[in-house]
Amino acid sequence: xxxxxxxxxxxxxxxxxxxxxxxxxxxxxxxxxxxxxxxxxxxxxxxxxxxxxxxxxxxxxxxxxxxxxxxxxxxxxxxxxxxxxxxxxxxxxxxxxxxxxxxxxxxxxxxxxxxxxxxxxxxxxxxxxxxxxxxxxxxxxxxxxxxxxxxxxxxxxxxxxxxxxxxxxxxxxxxxxxxxxxxxxxxxxxxxxxxxxxxxxxxxxxxxxxxxxxxxxxxxxxxxxxxxxxxxxxxxxxxxxxxxxxxxxxxxxxxxxxxxxxxxxxxxxxxxxxxxxxxxxxxxxxxxxxxxxxxxxxxxxxxxxxxxxxxxxxxxxxxxxxxxxxxxxxxxxxxxxxxxxxxxxxxxxxxxxxxxxxxxxxxxxxxxxxxxxxxxxxxxxxxxxxxxxxxxxxxxxxxxxxxxxxxxxxxxxxxxxxxxxxxxxxxxxxxxxxxxxxxxxxxxxxxxxxxxxxxxxxxxxxxxxxxxxxxxxxxxxxxxxxxxxxxxxxxxxxxxxxxxxxxxxxxxxxxxxxxxxxxxxxxxxxxxxxxxxxxxxxxxxxxxxxxxxxxxxxxxxxxxxxxxxxxxxxxxxxx
Numbered sequence: 012x013x014x015x016x017x018x019x020x021x022x023x024x025x026x027x028x029x030x031x032x033x034x035x036x037x038x039x040x041x042x043x044x045x046x047x048x049x050x051x052x053x054x055x056x057x058x059x060x061x062x063x064x065x066x067x068x069x070x071x072x073x074x075x076x077x078x079x080x081x082x083x084x085x086x087x088x089x090x091x092x093x094x095x096x097x098x099x100x101x102x103x104x105x106x107x108x109x110x111x112x113x114x115x116x117x118x119x120x121x122x123x124x125x126x127x128x129x130x131x132x133x134x135x136x137x138x139x140x141x142x143x144x145x146x147x148x149x150x151x152x153x154x155x156x157x158x159x160x161x162x163x164x165x166x167x168x169x170x171x172x173x174x175x176x177x178x179x180x181x182x183x184x185x186x187x188x189x190x191x192x193x194x195x196x197x198x199x200x201x202x203x204x205x206x207x208x209x210x211x212x213x214x215x216x217x218x219x220x221x222x223x224x225x226x227x228x229x230x231x232x233x234x235x236x237x238x239x240x241x242x243x244x245x246x247x248x249x250x251x252x253x254x255x256x257x258x259x260x261x262x263x264x265x266x267x268x269x270x271x272x273x274x275x276x277x278x279x280x281x282x283x284x285x286x287x288x289x290x291x292x293x294x295x296x297x298x299x300x301x302x303x304x305x306x307x308x309x310x311x312x313x314x315x316x317x318x319x320x321x322x323x324x325x326x327x328x329x330x331x332x333x334x335x336x337x338x339x340x341x342x343x344x345x346x347x348x349x350x351x352x353x354x355x356x357x358x359x360x361x362x363x364x365x366x367x368x369x370x371x372x373x374x375x376x377x378x379x380x381x382x383x384x385x386x387x388x389x390x391x392x393x394x395x396x397x398x399x400x401x402x403x404x405x406x407x408x409x410x411x412x413x414x415x416x417x418x419x420x421x422x423x424x425x426x427x428x429x430x431x432x433x434x435x436x437x438x439x440x441x442x443x444x445x446x447x448x449x450x451x452x453x454x455x456x457x458x459x460x461x462x463x464x465x466x467x468x469x470x471x472x473x474x475x476x477x478x479x480x481x482x483x484x485x486x487x488x489x490x491x492x493x494x495x496x497x498x499x500x501x502x503x504x505x506x507x508x509x510x511x512x513x514x515x516x517x518x519x520x521x522x523x524x525x526x527x528x529x530x531x532x533x534x535x536x537x538x539x540x541x542x543x544x545x546x547x548x549x550x551x552x553x554x555x556x557x558x559x560x561x562x563x564x565x566x567x568x569x570x571x572x573x574x575x576x577x578x579x580x581x582x583x584x585x586x
Contacts, residue, residue, distance in 0.1 A: 185554040203557035209531030226360035226388040244505040247357035249387035271408035275306035284529025292554035319344035323446030413484035428487035439499035481515035
């Protein structure tokens with residue numbers, strides 16, 4: 012008798028269900044799958060655009076699939092099922108991070124940073140004779156070549172208030188301050204982002220020796236000029252010197268006495284401490300002899316020149332870039348500013364043999380039997396700073412030769428205050444390269460703060476260097492003169508519009524200038540050289556990028572150039 016379907020179902024055991032077993036495992040043969048849900052909307056079988064959207068940002072696949080941005084993808088509600096556990100042996104796997112971070116190959120500074128400590132032995136310091144001292148203002152026309160074919164700040168593409176195609180203009184390509192030769196070996200490349208993070212606290216320093224004398228500052232220049240009676244800037248020829256470190260006889264005496272490990276001048280050291288603010292190319296020659304390190308400049312180096320509007324967004328252009336005013340080329344402006352500073356210091360002091368501030372020793376570079384001009388007001392203070400770290404076995408000291416320009420009596424206490432005198436110059440506030448500067452003749456008295464703020468922006472590197480030099484010398488006041496052309500089309504006649512005095516330390520705070528960062532940079536470069544063998548090295552600022560490069564150069568590099576320059580000077584003197 013045939014059985015019905017109901018009878019067959021009734022005979023099945025109730026404790027053993029029929030069909031596939033019930034399970035919560037979401038794997039089929041070891042492969043994860045998304046269980047079907049009636050609430051899911053059937054869309055694309057596979058979607059690779061979600062990851063593309065996050066990676067591409069604007070444009071790309073996001074625009075192509077923007078209509079499906081809010082559409083639910085099949086199985087989206089159960090995405091956690093696809094989270095595969097990474098095996099322990101896959102420790103080398105890492106997720107790509109799309110955030111931009113600066114590349115760090117080596118850490119420097121305090122607070123978890125690493126300093127390299129090196130040792131060396133042997134060699135004797137090469138001593139420079141007194142006959143090789145270079146006068147400030149000598150060979151000015153030949154120094155003009157540094158800023159030529161340079162231009163201003165790169166990457167901006169013309170004037171910021173120009174046409175709508177400013178973005179399409181090519182980047183300015185400037186030349187390096189020194190010719191990189193094929194036999195130079197690059198050892199290190201340091202980005203400015205790394206330099207800005209360095210930090211090293213140090214003391215205010217101590218005086219070792221002092222040389223020279225200072226005249227008293229003429230307070231007449233602190234008064235605002237009378238209308239229609241401007242003070243002219245006169246040419247005052249005085250004997251002033253800018254001797255590099257290795258040719259300074261006092262530094263050699265201190266090195267032989269083992270007073271310090273590192274030796275430099277304030278001109279060179281300030282450039283290194285303010286390196287992140289620099290735009291133009293510059294170079295420093297570093298010589299390691301035994302355990303001593305000397306920071307030098309080349310003869311006719313860019314460090315001797317005073318730049319103009321280096322940090323302006325619309326920096327002065329070269330002739331090749333469309334500038335038709337030859338007197339407003341970067342090289343011509345730098346030469347003009349250098350001679351303005353030289354003459355301004357000599358004019359603003361009261362020369363009197365009976366009333367002057369004498370230092371302990373006489374000027375070490377002046378030879379009265381050979382010089383025909385009178386000696387300028389200048390004092391040299393050799394000061395020592397401690398750059399040691401807690402982990403250092405031996406102390407690391409630096410001696411720097413600092414300069415002071417004048418002295419003035421305090422109005423209240425009557426004590427002598429040491430001054431550093433510098434001059435800012437205006438060439439034409441309407442010309443290209445002025446950087447949006449105000450008209451000093453009309454705004455200097457009524458809007459003094461705005462004028463100074465604009466100069467801090469356009470000449471950030473120059474003002475930072477002057478401030479660092481003043482602090483290194485432990486000057487009480489930094490005098491800033493404002494000098495303008497008599498007529499914008501003539502660069503050989505100038506007038507003094509006013510003089511302002513600042514406390515260098517407070518001025519540094521206004522500029523957001525951190526000296527601890529500068530000392531960290533110095534310690535970093537010194538430790539790099541200490542970890543290398545004895546020899547000569549050159550630190551070069553890249554002309555078009557914000558980075559420094561350290562090269563190892565042959566021992567006789569730059570010596571032939573210096574001999575050739577001295578021969579040219581001797582021939583000119585003979586004529």
